[in-house]
């Protein structure tokens with residue numbers, strides 16, 4: 001064999017091309033990523049990417065000692081050992097983000113060892129995956145919002161996402177005006193997704209939805225806080241709009257709670273947070289058992305492999321906010337054409353990381 005893991009490295013990188021953009025509950029001044037590189041004794045490298053947060057010490061002190069000397073093919077065993085090692089400090093949140101980015105790097109290595117792209121290892125034959133265009137920030141003026149939504153349609157997307165919850169969620173009448181203006185501009189044949197990013201209580205979310213009930217909304221995302229699962233279930237029952245949630249949920253256990261509560265139609269758990277490919281393949285199976293749509297949050301370059309193999313795939317989320325940082329991190333950043341993302345025909349994740357740029361711009365240490 002000779003594929004034993006010999007090193008695990010963490011990098012933090014950022015670009016400053018999204019200053020001042022905001023949704024109902026967060027502002028973004030820089031685009032930031034964590035990149036992990038796992039190296040084997042015989043010189044192979046696998047990479048993972050996720051949001052940036054202070055996970056380097058977790059990876060260095062808790063996960064790396066488990067990984068050194070091990071076979072990267074053993075993803076199930078390694079996942080369980082890593083989770084149990086961190087059980088006292090967190091089975092959700094940052095610990096899971098750290099585990100996720102490591103797991104993605106292990107699967108990248110597994111694909112390279114076997115000489116197969118991950119979607120083939122998952123059993124998917126499709127390389128062309130539909131995507132939707134995501135932006136429409138609440139920090140935009142109405143004119144800026146309309147201009148961006150038009151630009152998405154002009155690029156060939158048939159599904160677009162905009163944020164709602166302007167003025168920190170205190171102005172639902174203005175939200176309704178913005179949604180109606182976008183619907184009027186794009187006409188009846190474009191699907192519109194609304195994302196409230198956790199801002200409302202369930203009652204306000206239902207009241208807002210009543211204001212836009214003639215707008216034919218394709219999905220209503222995180223109308224209430226991710227942890228208000230009963231509230232999300234209430235919104236779902238009250239409306240004839242599919243409810244999307246899951247980007248702030250972790251592992252198969254979090255998936256179970258959303259399912260048993262009847263709180264979701266479109267499942268958006270994110271492999272870069274919820275447990276990597278190892279856990280997300282199980283999550284995908286659970287969504288199939290409930291006959292729900294599977295539409296992982298953001299990171300389309302990671303999720304394309306999962307959607308290739310999912311019979312209940314909705315669409316990948318193309319978040320335009322990340323274009324700048326992704327174009328720097330990757331030498332072959334795959335970008336959709338007419339809303340279709342083509343999976344690179346390369347082993348593993350199929351992504352070629354620009355490690356020279358990442359090392360030169362590493363903000364860690």
Ligand SMILES: [Mg+2]
Pocket residue numbers: 195197221222247
């Ligand atoms: Mg969202």
